[in-house]
Amino acid sequence: MKRIIRRMLLLAAVTSLLALGLTPIAAEAGPRSCENRVNNTVQKLLECVTVEGVREHQAAFQAAADAGGGIRASGTPGYDLSAAYVVERMEAAGYNVIIDEFDFDFFQVVGTPSFEQATPIPTSYIDGTDFDVMTFSGSGSTGTVPFTPVDLSLGDPSLSTSGCEAADFAGFTPGNIALVQRGACFFSDKAANAEAAGAAGVVVFNQGTPGREDLFFGTLGGPGVGIPVVSTSFGIGVALAEGATGSIDATTISETRTTVNVLAESVHGDPTNVVMAGAHLDSVPEGPGVQDNGSGSGALIEIAEQMAKVKPRNQVRFAWWGAEESGLVGSIDYVVNLTQEELDAISVYLNFDMIGSPNFVRFVYDGDGSDIAPTIAVPPESAVVEQLFLDYFDSQGLETEATVIGARSDHFAFCVSGIPCGGLFTGAEGIKTAEQVDIYGGVAGEQYDPCYHLACDTFDNISLEALDQNSDAAAFAILTFAQNTETLNGQKGKGNFSPQNQLKALD
Numbered sequence: 001m002k003r004i005i006r007r008m009l010l011l012a013a014v015t016s017l018l019a020l021g022l023t024p025i026a027a028e029a030g031p032r033s034c035e036n037r038v039n040n041t042v043q044k045l046l047e048c049v050t051v052e053g054v055r056e057h058q059a060a061f062q063a064a065a066d067a068g069g070g071i072r073a074s075g076t077p078g079y080d081l082s083a084a085y086v087v088e089r090m091e092a093a094g095y096n097v098i099i100d101e102f103d104f105d106f107f108q109v110v111g112t113p114s115f116e117q118a119t120p121i122p123t124s125y126i127d128g129t130d131f132d133v134m135t136f137s138g139s140g141s142t143g144t145v146p147f148t149p150v151d152l153s154l155g156d157p158s159l160s161t162s163g164c165e166a167a168d169f170a171g172f173t174p175g176n177i178a179l180v181q182r183g184a185c186f187f188s189d190k191a192a193n194a195e196a197a198g199a200a201g202v203v204v205f206n207q208g209t210p211g212r213e214d215l216f217f218g219t220l221g222g223p224g225v226g227i228p229v230v231s232t233s234f235g236i237g238v239a240l241a242e243g244a245t246g247s248i249d250a251t252t253i254s255e256t257r258t259t260v261n262v263l264a265e266s267v268h269g270d271p272t273n274v275v276m277a278g279a280h281l282d283s284v285p286e287g288p289g290v291q292d293n294g295s296g297s298g299a300l301i302e303i304a305e306q307m308a309k310v311k312p313r314n315q316v317r318f319a320w321w322g323a324e325e326s327g328l329v330g331s332i333d334y335v336v337n338l339t340q341e342e343l344d345a346i347s348v349y350l351n352f353d354m355i356g357s358p359n360f361v362r363f364v365y366d367g368d369g370s371d372i373a374p375t376i377a378v379p380p381e382s383a384v385v386e387q388l389f390l391d392y393f394d395s396q397g398l399e400t401e402a403t404v405i406g407a408r409s410d411h412f413a414f415c416v417s418g419i420p421c422g423g424l425f426t427g428a429e430g431i432k433t434a435e436q437v438d439i440y441g442g443v444a445g446e447q448y449d450p451c452y453h454l455a456c457d458t459f460d461n462i463s464l465e466a467l468d469q470n471s472d473a474a475a476f477a478i479l480t481f482a483q484n485t486e487t488l489n490g491q492k493g494k495g496n497f498s499p500q501n502q503l504k505a506l507d
C-alpha cells in the first residue's frame, strides 16, 4: 500500500485558521474532572461527552464556511479550514494524525443558470423544475441561436440513438444548440459528439418512453466537456424540436482537484484489531453543511478528545472523510488502497452521517436486515453492531427505527469489503410520518432535515436533543468495541468490558 502523507499541504490553512481565532478553546461543559481523568468506562465517558462540546466544533465548522464563501465542499477553502481544525484538535489530544491526500472530480454550478426559448414562444425555464445543469457540464453562454434537432426518434422514442454517432451531426451548423434525445449511449458521448461538431451548447431531453418523460438529472461522468449541457423533459424537447431559438447560460467549475481525509489513531491498543469510526467532513457546494455532516464530524472530535487518555485494548482510528458528497470518494479511495493485512486488521466500522437533524428520527443501520434488507453486501456480524446500538437506546428508554444499509454514505466501502459495519442517522430529505411524530415529536409531512443540502444548513439547523442522544450512543459503541470485540470476532477484551456489563454499568 502506498499512502501519501503530507503535512505541508494544510500548513497554509492552519495559519489562516489561527488568524481566524478558530484555535482550540477547552470546552466549558461537563464535569471539571473531564479535563484530567481517564474516561475508561462508559459512565465516565458519557458524562464528559457533551452536546456543548460537539457544538463548539460545529461553531468552528460554521466559521470555516463563513471564511470559505459559505461552503465546506472538498476542494474549497472552507473544507481545508475544517480539515486543519480537525488536525489541530487531534494532534493536541495526542493522536497519531494522518493526512491522506487524494484526487477527485470537482463540480460546482456557480450562480443561477438560465435556459430559455426565445422564439416562437418566449419562455424562461425554471432551474430544478424544468431543467438541470448536468453534473460536469462545461461553462458558457450560447447567445440566442437555433436549437438543432439531432437524429430524433419522436415517433418511436424507444429507437432513439440521438447524438450517439458523429454522423448524427452531419450538416450541423456550428454555434447552434444541439437538441438531443436520451437513449442508447452515455450522455458524455452525446455531449462530446456535439462539442466536436461545434455546438455552443447541448439540451438532452428525456427519451419519451414510459418512466422517461419528466425532467431527469444526469451526469457526464467527469470533467472534460467544454460547453454547457442541460437536461430537460420530453415535453420541452418536443416543443423545441419544432423550430425554436433560445439560449443556455451556465457558469460551472468542472475539474480534478486534490483533497484529504484526516485520520486520528490512538497511540495505544492492538493494531491488529482496529475499531474505526468515521464521518464525512465535506459539505455539498450548495451550503455550509454544519448538520450534514458537521454533526457527525463534531461528535467524533468530541468523543476522540474525551477518550484521549484512555489506553484501549484495541486501537481506535477516527476518520473524517473528504469528497463524500462527490460520490464517497475519500472513503472508497482509503479502503481500496489498504493491503489485505490492513483490511483484515479492522474489526468494525461505525458511520455517523447526520445525527442532529432538526425534525429527527433515531435511525439505526439495520445490520441484520430484519426490517429492511440491505441493498449492498453486508457481513453478518453487522447484526452485532446494530444490536449494541439498540441495547444502548433501550437502556435509555429511547425508541429507534431501522434504516437501510446501502450505498449512501462512507460505510459502503467497508461493508462491501467484509468489515462489520453499522451507524446512526437522523434523516435527510425523507418525510416524517404522523407515527414518527407520535414517538419523536417534530412536524409530520416535512423533511427530517428541511435544510438538507441547502444554504440554510447552518449552525442553527440542529436538534440538540438528537445530537446529544446520538453523540452519547456513538461514544458508548466506540468505547465498548475499543475495549472488547468478543461479540464481533471472539477477541476477548479488558476486564469486564463486555457489552452486557457496559449496559449494566449505565443503569
Ligand SMILES: [Zn+2]
Residues within 6 Å of the ligand: 280, 292, 293, 353, 354
Ligand atoms: Zn452526509
